Every structure is written in structure tokens, then in C-alpha cells.
Amino acid sequence: MLKVVSKEVLGARLPKNIRALCVATHSQKFRTSEDKPSYHSSSNSAQYYKIPQDIRNQLFAHGGIPKSYNIQTKSFAETCLMVREPSLDIINCIKSIDYSKPVNRFVLYGKKGSGKSLALAHVVHYGLETGHLILHVPWVGQWMRYCKEYSNSELKPGNVDINLDAANWLVHFKTQNAHVLSNADLVIGQDYVWSKREKTQKGAHILELIEHGISRVKYASSCVLGLCMEIKELSKKGKCKTMVAIDGYNGFFYPKTRVYTEKKEMVPPSKVTVTEGFLEVTKFDWNNAVCVLTVDEIASAKEDQLSHMPKYLLGKEGFEHLDPFIPVAVNEYTDKEFTSCMEYYRERKWVQPAPGQDEELSFLSGSNPYKLMQICAGL
């Protein structure tokens, strides 16, 4: 109805708010006002939805949205995600899983820049909305290849800690799960002895463990490991339902890292303390949870980026660890998604409209979302 009105009246001088409404209806094609992921369905496919600022700050303050996309959201003054088929597929599956059964593992895979991390972000938002405890690792490569600091582990001799990163992650975890952690039921099941004088008692609230890790950076990595184990136990008991979301999971299996021992020898991921925790958490020997992982070429070194396929990236070991898992492909933009993206850019005044633009750009970018973003940045 409003559309009809706008056709007749668009030229005339209108008060601003009504004009804005007219614009809004026109833009309904690529935008949806539904901002709760649990209500997203295939009818919303290829539409953008806005993440409210407070939720965004809660979830992604310490990572989770890729850097270049982050910059774009600042330019656009809003955080919008496109609802796409892979994340809809996973959300659909999650809605139907039986939480008494062992954990299901979903693996998002796709070419570079096809939208895996953002699909994961969408699923994380869904997890928040449905009250899951979110165990979200924004980017494994950050730890394996660009770690801030490494040191020999005290509590696990032979391993190497990445304490500063671990501490940062604990902060991230705390902010993400502020609403769930307030639940008093979440208590740890065993003692953690840090040193002669420091000890976290059995039966203490999980928050204490986290706080300890944040304040005593020296034991942060071990805290992370402990946290993972505890969450596993709690989920088994049914105290909370967990969602494990890890971006760049293949980083845990790639043989080369930039983490070194104090003697400057390279440390494989299996010798890094935190790895063990996340490997435990992705096994299927617990329930009341769901794992959503991505495998990304970028997590490995450039000379080994031969294929984006999960088996190649995970390697034999990783594949066997995860098998059986559900692979979910994240492909390039379809025509509808592409048009939607272009409409969004034009609406945000990011791109000057020009005839034949869409076709040329779809050709040039190969419909790759990242490439499209790069090209449009220059237009």
C-alpha cells in the first residue's frame, strides 16, 4: 500500500519522515527488519539485517568480525549482516538437534573471501539469542601465527603458553557470555592448583576461574584449558547448553606455527597449551552442545594454500578428529545475493549508481564477496 502511495507522491514535497518511509519500503528487497536470527528463514535469504549496537559490542568487541568488514561497518555507521544460505542451513539444523545426543560438528568451508567468518558470526548471534554459552575463538591464526608472547609452560612442562592472547580471550569470553555466566549453577568440578599459594577450589563459580586467568596472566593459558574442560562437564550435566564457534580451525592442525620455544625452535600446535582445550571441546564425547567451525586457507602459510577443501586443510589427523562432521559450503554470491549487496552499497552511498554496473562487477569480482568489497571501495 505504501508503495502505491510513494509512486504517486514521490515527486512532491513531503515531510521528511514519510519520505523516509517510502525509501524504506523500496529498500525492503535487500533489507529485513527482522533482527533476531532465530526468526530468519529462507524468505529472508539475501537480505541484510542489522545487529543492534549493544549486542554487537557484547559479541564482537574483541574480534569475530573480519577486520576489513569492521572498517566498512564503521563507514556505514551500522553493523549489517547478509542472511545467507549456509548459516540458515546450520541454524535450521541446530533448531532440530536433540541435545541428549552427542555433539554435532559443522564445518564451514569455502574459497578465500566467500563469507565463512561472517556466516559464523551470524550463527554466534543466534547462539546468544537462544541462550547458549558461547565458546567463540575469533581467529586461530591470531594465536598460532601472530601470537603476542610465548613462554614455556610451568604447569605442563614441555608445552608452550601464549598467555597474553589467552588472557585477552578470557576477557572476550567473559563479555560475550555475561548473561549466562550470571547463572549461579555454573561451578567448577575440581581443584585447580596454580602454585603453592594459589588455588581455585572445587565448587567455586566458573567466573572465579576466569577472573584468575585475567588477573594472573601467567596462568592464563592453563585457565583456558581448565575452562574448556569445565564447560564440557557442565554441559554433560545439563547445566548449560554450549555453542562452540571456532574460526580457522585448521590452524590447530597445521604443522608450522610462529610460536617458538625460548630456544627459538618452532612449536607445533599440539604443544601449545590452549590447543588441547579446544580439541577436547570439539570431540563428540559430550552432549548438550553444538560445534560450528570454519576451515580457512588463510590460516596456513601461503605456499601451502593449494586448496580450500576441508580434508586438505585439516590433514589426516584433523579429519579423523572431526569425522563424522557436516560440511557446509559457503559459495560465492548468487545473483540475488549479489544484487542485494549492490543495492546495499548504493543505498549507503558507497557506490555511485551507473548502468550495467552490476554485471561488470559480478564478472570482475567473480561474485566473490571479499573481492567485490575491495573493488567497490575504489568506486
Add this chain to the structure above:
Amino acid sequence: MLRKFNARLLQLSNNAACTQLVSKLPLCTSAPIEDANKKVVSKAMKAYLERAKEHDEFMAQKNLEFQIGKRHLANMMGENPETFTQEDVDNAISYLFPSGLFEKKARPLMKPPEEVFPQRKAAEFDLMGRPHHFLFYTGKPNFYKLLYDIVERVNECNRYEDAMNRKSIQRDPNLVLEMSGYQWLDKDALEKQCVEGINDKEYNNFKDAMERLTKLPYSYKVKDFIMEYSRPLMMQTKTHDVPELQYDKDGKAFITTYECLRKRARADVTVSSPGTGKITINGEGINYFDDIHCREQLLFPLIFTNLHKNVDVVANVEGGGPAGQAGAIRWGIAWSLRSFVDQEIVEKMRIAGLLTRDYRIRERKKPGQAGARKKFTWKKR
């Protein structure tokens, strides 16, 4: 050379009068003067005749040699000498003397002497020394005769026009001569035709005269004459015939272009229609090229012909770098698209430079210089 000869002849003919006079002098103890009845042949004339005879004999001898040689060749190749044509001769020579020389004129040949030796004029004057051609004394009789002919035609056309105007008949516009696709005979061909040397000024004169003739309203009356001295402009698109579409087993039309070269890259491109605009390069999509300008190169011919949604492209490329490969594929796509598109757009493509094979190669580095063109720092001292 003939000119000098003629000049000398003129000189001699002048002096002939002198010698005749001198011969009447009492001091000269030469033989008594010939009878008036007997033909008076000047020495110069005699020399000329001798030379002409020599040339004829020479040509006859060469012809004989050629004929005998042809029979010998037929015998060598085991063919019938009676039915041995010039084509057979050429084939036989290229069989017996395989030469890989690039310039075809430099390869061994066996041709009739008329084709090998430059033509000379027939006897230009008779035994008396009187020239046959009325414009002989211009030095270039054939050429000037041609100009004379042009003027004759101009006058003819003008007279006809006057007659038409008197009868108040309008010119039929359909019969007007169209010379847009033609150019005049070039200098070498004209020289060959006239068997005379022509300099640039005279050639330009000729061209101007022909233009003048053509521009006349009733020039179609002398169309044959004009056509004799004009040649059609060869359109480049005609020199390369657009290939026919081939059809594969599903009934899809496709064209494959092999040997698409650019710098060191070599590609072969298959364009098929109907399609969706899918591009495959060496098995990968357009992501084979990382840079945008490489991808834009591929886009250009498709957007230009507006077929980017209607055709599929499959390319195999090897060698060279990304830009070279992109250029090679682009040329391949454009070359293949000619078959899917009509003549007008092919012309437009040619003007846009899509169909020109870019022959630029990396220039070699020269010794004594830092690069191909860059020199070392020039020191004055």
C-alpha cells in the same frame, strides 16, 4: 637509361646532319657518298638496331633454354613433358631445392624469361629514325599518352554534360560512380605498365588528373577507363574470413581459436553459445587472475559486444605472466566472437583494437646500456 640513349640519339641525329655536310667537304677522303636510293642508316640507328636484335636474340635463347630445361625437369621428375605446367615446375623446384628462406623472392625459381627479365620497349622508331609514337620526343611517350587520354575523356564527359543540360535531362543518381572503396594504381605498378620511369611529381599529376575526371558528373560514361587504373582497397576484415560456427554434440555453437599469443603467453580459447557468462581458465574461474585489470581485460570484449551473459568461455593458457596471459585470452575471445556477431560490430571491434594481435615483445637489453633504452649515467668528463 633509355632517356640518355634518346638524348644521345638526338645529339647524334643533330651531328648526323653535320657529318653529312662534312662528308661533302673535299678534304675528307672517305668513300664516295651512297646512292640516294640506298637506305641511309646512321651509326646510332645501327647501334640501336643491333642492341634490339641482341636483346631479341637473348630473349629467344633464354626462352629456348627454359623450354629445354622444362623438358629436362619433367624427365627428372618422371612426368610427361607435354603436360608439364608452370605450377608443376614450381612444385618440382620446391621439391628438389627445399629452401627455408623467408623471402619468397629469394628462393630458387625457374620461370619463363618474360617474367624474369624486365621488359624493354619495342622499336621506338623505324629505320629512318622516325619515331612511331607521336609523343616520342617527350621522353615518356606512354605516360604522356595516358595523360592525354585522361584529358580526352574529360572533354568527352563535358560535351556529354552540355548535351544533357541542353536537353534539360537530370543526372540519374544511381549511375554515379562510387570510388570510396578504391585507390589509384600505385607508382610502381604504373611504371611497370608504362615501361617508363616516373617521378613523384608526375605521379601526383596523374592522380590529380584522374580525380578530376572522376569528380565529373557524367564520369560513369568512362567507367571502364577509370576502373583500369584503380584498385579496390582491401578491407582487413575481408583478408581474414570469419570462420563458421561449429556445433558440438549437444547442439551448442562454439568456436575455438588456437595460438592466441601475447608476449610469451600462449592460449587457446573456446567460446560457446548459448551460455551464462561463465569463464573457465585452466580449470579455474576468473579467480585465476588476482589483479582486477587482468580481469577487466577479459571483460572488455564481452561487454563491448554485449554478449557477457550469453556466452561461455573456456581457456587454456600457459607461459608468460598474468598480464600477457590476460591479453592473449582477450584477443582469443574477441577473435572467436567475430563468428557470433555481425559485420558492423566486427568493424567496431577492429576500430576498438580488440582484433589486432599485439606484437609487442620485450626489447632486448643492449651491451653498453643499463637496459633496452636506459643508458648509464652520462658523464661529461
Add this chain to the structure above:
Amino acid sequence: MSVITRILDKNVVKQLPKRAAAYYSNKPNIEEDIGEFRVLYLKTSKAQAFTKKKYQKPEVLPPRSNEMPVDQNWGNVWPGPRTFHPATVPLPLRQGYVSKGSPPDKYANAELMKIPNFLHLTPPVIERQCAALKKFCTPWPKALSNDELCEKHFPFEVISSNYCHSSPSIRDPMARIVTIKFKLNDLKFDEKSRDKYLRLVGDRYNSETGYVTIVTDRCPTQKQNYDYAMYLVTALYHESWNVEAWEELKTEADMEKYIWENNESKKSVEKLFGKNSEDIAESKQYANAVINFMNEGESDYTLANYGDSVRILLGLPAKTNVL
């Protein structure tokens, strides 16, 4: 005085007209030339008498090609490969590129001598040579009428080269190399022996064409190399059928094919469900999907199959296709 005048008369006066004539006439030799321009000769005839004796060129016989009959036997004239000789070749050949003028003729033409010629191999000569060789040949067997039959009856292809030398030594070290090609499918194998054979043969097997190529050059003579190659073929075949004791120690990592039963995948599934794989429903199609995935390599298709089978196994909804 009269003597002097007589002498004078004899030498001067009577000769005066002659001398005057000589002085005034055109040339020393006066001819009947009408219309001739008189040229002034300042020098006397005597001065012209002493000219150098011209170099007498030796007498050259006319070229042999002039005497050649048109129906001669060319093979006898030019029996073997030889540089071009203009006098012997009766063709009026010309070669050379001159910007103005005609190409130079065959006499003293270096270009014609430089290029290779096949005057010794004209078609009639070749026919004659073939006819001469024919008596050493036997007719092609009728039973081998096409390529397939040839391949069927003669599966081995032996390739060797022989070299001719006109240097101090007539032997060429490259002549010892022997190559043998045959199709792998011509040999009988079972699965295990075929795998063993392929491992033994390694790179020499081309999976695209299906041919095994064995090149031997380690012996000094061709015969020895050939024998060695034959030995290799036999030995490889028999070795592949032999089963060694240590072959049982073949681990999962050595396997060339993926067998689901031996692998982690089966164990994971069993652990997941806590039952044996036979009891789990849908495990068979899952196993097949995994086997395909592993053996044929990753691709979108095999991965999608795998994904679908896992969904069925774990009881999750199938993938929705959103257009």
C-alpha cells in the same frame, strides 16, 4: 742542293697529302662511315701500338648440360648427394634477391650451392630404389590387417636407434639405448599384485595412456641392454606375484586405497553411537560416502555426498536449496 730537295720532296712534299690526310682525317684507319662524328685524335697511331698483351683466358669447354638428351636417365647423371653444380644441372635456375633487376643465374651462384638439394632423390630414382629393395622384403601378413590386431599379437614395442658415422670411429654410444613399451592391461594381475607391480615400476607407468616404458642403457651393447630389459619385464611380473613375509606389516599409512573398516572413521562412528557399526542404521551409506571421498579425492561433489550421508547418519535435516 737537288739531293736535299729530292730528299725533301720524297719525305715531305710527296707525302704531304698523305700526312695532311692523316692529320685531318678522323682516324688512322679511314672507313666509309657516313654520319660519323669525327673525333679528334691528338696522339698519333704509333703511340697506340704498344698496348699490353691481354691475358688470355684458358679455353673453357661448353657446359655438359648443353649435350644432355632430354630423355636421359637422371639417376645416372646424379647418383648421390652432391653440392649443386651448374654445368651438370640442365635447368635454367635462378636464385637471389636483387632489388632492381633479375635474380642471378646459376653460374657462380653461391646461394644455389648453399641450399640443400635433392637432385639425387627424384621420384623415378626413389621408385627404382624401392623396386631394388623389394626383393629383400616379404609381403605384409594378411592377418595383421589393422592396428588392434597388431597390438593384440605384438604387445611389446622395442625401440632402438642405429647410427652411421663417417668419422674415425663407426660406433656411437647412443646406439646402446633400448626402450620397451607395453600396456599394463596385457599382463594378468589380481588386486594385490597389481598394486605391488605399480609400486615397483613407479614412474615408468603412465596412468593416462596405460603404457609401461622401460628404458635400459646400463650395458655397453644393444643386445645386452635388450636382454636386460626382457629380464626386467619378467622379473617385475613374477616379483609382483610373490608375497613376502613383511608385507603383512603394511600399515594404514601405506595403503594406496582407503578402506573404511581399518580406519579411524569406523572407530569414531562406533564410539559416537556406542554400538558396532553393523548395528547402526545408515552406516553403510556413510561408509561408502567416506570411501568415495577419500579415494576419488576431494571435490564439491564428493564432499556434498559425504555431507548428505552424515546428515542422514546423525538424523539432521537435509540441506535446503535456496534459490
